[in-house]
Amino acid sequence: MLEVRDLSVRYRETIALSNISFEINRGTVVGLIGPNGAGKSTLLKSMLGLIPNQEGQVFYNQQFLKQQCQKVAYLPQRSQIDWDYPVTVWNVVMMARINHQPWWRMGGASRRSQEIVQEALARVELDNLRDRPIKQLSGGQQQRVFLARAIAQQADLLLLDEPFTAIDKKTESLMWQIYEELKQAGKTLLISCHEWGETLDRYDHLLLLNHCLIASGTPRQVLTPEHIQLAYGSPDVINLAGRSPQAATDAEEFMFC
Numbered sequence: 001m002l003e004v005r006d007l008s009v010r011y012r013e014t015i016a017l018s019n020i021s022f023e024i025n026r027g028t029v030v031g032l033i034g035p036n037g038a039g040k041s042t043l044l045k046s047m048l049g050l051i052p053n054q055e056g057q058v059f060y061n062q063q064f065l066k067q068q069c070q071k072v073a074y075l076p077q078r079s080q081i082d083w084d085y086p087v088t089v090w091n092v093v094m095m096a097r098i099n100h101q102p103w104w105r106m107g108g109a110s111r112r113s114q115e116i117v118q119e120a121l122a123r124v125e126l127d128n129l130r131d132r133p134i135k136q137l138s139g140g141q142q143q144r145v146f147l148a149r150a151i152a153q154q155a156d157l158l159l160l161d162e163p164f165t166a167i168d169k170k171t172e173s174l175m176w177q178i179y180e181e182l183k184q185a186g187k188t189l190l191i192s193c194h195e196w197g198e199t200l201d202r203y204d205h206l207l208l209l210n211h212c213l214i215a216s217g218t219p220r221q222v223l224t225p226e227h228i229q230l231a232y233g234s235p236d237v238i239n240l241a242g243r244s245p246q247a248a249t250d251a252e253e254f255m256f257c
């Protein structure tokens with residue numbers, strides 16, 4: 001139901017993505033992995049049409065995804081968010097409801113939207129901080145605010161760019177519980193991540209990227225020494241359970257497939 005077909009993206013002379021094609025079924029949690037600079041963020045942004053001049057197409061239920069952006073919740077990498085912007089936790093999450101408001105209610109949120117925002121904040125255990133400016137939150141709390149926004153949007157497809165950055169194990173566990181609930185509700189999640197080791201077994205499907213798509217399948221199918229060698233330049237990364245693959249060979253040095 002989500003289909004990426006022959007997607008290529010270039011930033012001037014840099015080829016970020018080359019002929020990426022894959023399909024993702026409804027109700028799956030998909031991990032997008034690969035070394036630094038492999039093109040993970042570029043893939044998520046280009047799927048949404050946030051990066052121009054791309055080749056290829058992205059379909060969602062046989063229609064262009066770009067024309068259905070209201071069905072997609074996007075969590076950008078935390079470095080792309082202006083955390084100093086003077087906005088409260090409540091108002092960040094309420095932004096998710098803009099497309100759900102009828103035009104005559106643009107001056108104020110409906111009771112239903114307020115309930116949904118309240119529920120989303122409770123689910124990420126932040127309802128006690130609803131009036132706090134986001135710059136006064138910890139890194140893990142900030143990540144949870146944006147997860148609450150994604151929940152409140154009630155989107156079918158969630159594109160999450162490194163949501164596990166700056167969070168502790170307890171928050172990571174909470175986030176995985178929420179991902180499982182979303183999956184059970186038929187949502188599809190595509191998550192760019194840098195974790196390694198057993199955590200990757202939690203994904204239903206992995207996409208291993210290094211400018212091109214090196215492997216796509218279950219964690220067992222994808223995490224072979226051959227694929228890891230192709231992606232990271234060293235098969236040793238597969239033995240670094242629990243450690244970041246960022247210590248491995250820089251993707252910039254690696255040839256396109």
Ligand SMILES: Nc1ncnc2c1ncn2[C@@H]1O[C@H](COP(=O)(O)OP(=O)(O)OP(=O)(O)O)[C@@H](O)[C@H]1O
Pocket residue numbers: 011012014015016034035036037038039040041042043
């Ligand atoms: N705005 C830009 N202009 C030029 N080149 C860019 C731009 N953004 C990304 N790139 C390049 O495109 C490639 C892919 O970058 P991207 O950020 O998508 O990788 P990534 O896999 O998300 O990396 P990381 O894991 O470090 O976040 C890299 O070579 C990067 O230097």
